[in-house]
Amino acid sequence: MRRRSVLKISVAALSGTVLTACGSSPADEPGTDASGPRTVTVGVIPIVDVAPIYLGKEQGFFSSRGIDLNLVTAQGGSAIVPGVLSGEFEFGFSNITSLMIAQTKKVPVKVVANGAASTGAAGKDFSGVVVRKGSQITTAAALAGRKVAVNTLKNIGDTTVRESVRKDGGDPSGIQFVEIAFPDMPAALENGQVDAAWLVEPQLSTAKAAGATVVASNFTDTAPNLTIAAYFTGAKLIGEDPALVGRFTEAVNESLSYADAHPDEVRAVLSSYTKISEEVRAALILPTWPVEINRASLETLAGLGETDGIFGDARPDLSKLLP
The missing domain is CATH 3.40.190.10 (Periplasmic binding protein-like II)
Structure with a gap:
């Protein structure tokens, strides 16, 4: 090792x-x-x-x-x-x-x-990619070709989300990243403005409490x-x-x-x-x-x-x- x-x-x-x-x-x-x-x-x-x-x-x-x-x-x-x-x-x-x-x-x-x-623990990190309740997206690979919210374009969000998709066997090249401030992401997700959102705490806990599901632990997927x-x-x-x-x-x-x-x-x-x-x-x-x-x-x-x-x-x- x-x-x-x-x-x-x-x-x-x-x-x-x-x-x-x-x-x-x-x-x-x-x-x-x-x-x-x-x-x-x-x-x-x-x-x-x-x-x-x-x-x-x-x-x-x-x-x-x-x-x-x-x-x-x-x-x-x-x-x-x-x-x-x-x-x-x-x-x-x-x-x-x-x-x-x-x-x-x-x-x-x-x-x-x-x-x-x-934290290095998948599903138990302070960062994650979430989808709204009832979404047909259930895996990181399924984010390919979808609209994903990040707080800043061409930064750590883009890089780590793409790596989650790659590691799950998907092609991240077609992801459409949309720049939205973290506090506004739960609402954007709920109203269908985006298909998924990269969230960090405390918005991550807020979204999960409203029924959102974590489909990727992007920081953990990128490196231990x-x-x-x-x-x-x-x-x-x-x-x-x-x-x-x-x-x-x-x-x-x-x-x-x-x-x-x-x-x-x-x-x-x-x-x-x-x-x-x-x-x-x-x-x-x-x-x-x-x-x-x-x-x-x-x-x-x-x-x-x-x-x-x-x-x-x-x-x-x-x-x-x-x-």
């Missing part, structure tokens, strides 16, 4: 240069700053995936490292990436395919910490324990303040581990930044939050994206994107 490759984020690699070069003055020690705690703004999306960073702020994992964390919500990575590059955000959260696309366009972004990962998203920054900040980047990475890693070990607290913190009802919070399937980035899964995702034309004529260089 081939051993799954993973990549551990090295905080020392990010912060060691500054700590060695600048001596031992108090302002250069991790968790301190000459003028007190450093305000750090992070662009996030109001979804389940980012619960660990909210928990980490509550638990003091950032303040103990001299970071006054300011979390600002945005609609998606398309708004967060330019925000990081302009300096509006020091760090951002995005799905990994969006970051791969940015890298192929020579955008100077770099992953600094894991974000979220698939697929890394879905990551926290990132720009090359400029890494060059100017690697010690801050190192402290932020440490705090995120502690937050990820804490969230994985405290699912009840994850469900509780969701109420602080989402409108998910208590009933849905109790039922939804959570992602996993490993500290390690599953590089092998990202190599697979990059290859599939290249095959499907997600990246144009390029292929992502993960050595430049990942730590």
Whole structure:
């Protein structure tokens, strides 16, 4: 059996240069700053995936490292990436395919910490392709030639849905993807605007409660324990303040581990930044939050994206994107 490759984020690699070069003055020690705690703004999306960073702020994992964390919500990575590059955000959260696309366009972004990962369990993942109650579509292969809703065209949804169809013996080339925001997908599915929809939590649980059926676990079909998203920054900040980047990475890693070990607290913190009802919070399937980035899964995702034309004529260089 081939051993799954993973990549551990090295905080020392990010912060060691500054700590060695600048001596031992108090302002250069991790968790301190000459003028007190450093305000750090992070662009996030109001979804389940980012619960660990909210928990980490509550638990003091950032303040103990001299970071006054300011979390600002945005609609998606398309708004967060330019925000990081302009300096509006020091760090951002995005799905990994969006970051791969940015890298192929020579955008100077770099992953600094894991974000979220698939559970790796078919039928028990926080992502799935669903059909409405009574649909004649009962398998992933039967999605061939159908209208399927995704939140963004030519991104991680397209790639992973196509792979589910391929693995089930179908031909994904004729799928017509329709761009619809996740919150609007259950209604679009119900009224027949689309034949199927790729949903993530909490909309996945909402749709299932209304009778929708999961016909594909697209993340699980793509790669075991697929890394879905990551926290990132720009090359400029890494060059100017690697010690801050190192402290932020440490705090995120502690937050990820804490969230994985405290699912009840994850469900509780969701109420602080989402409108998910208590009933849905109790039922939804959570992602996993490993500290390690599953590089092998990202190599697979990059290859599939290249095959499907997600990246144009390029292929992502993960050595430049990942730590």
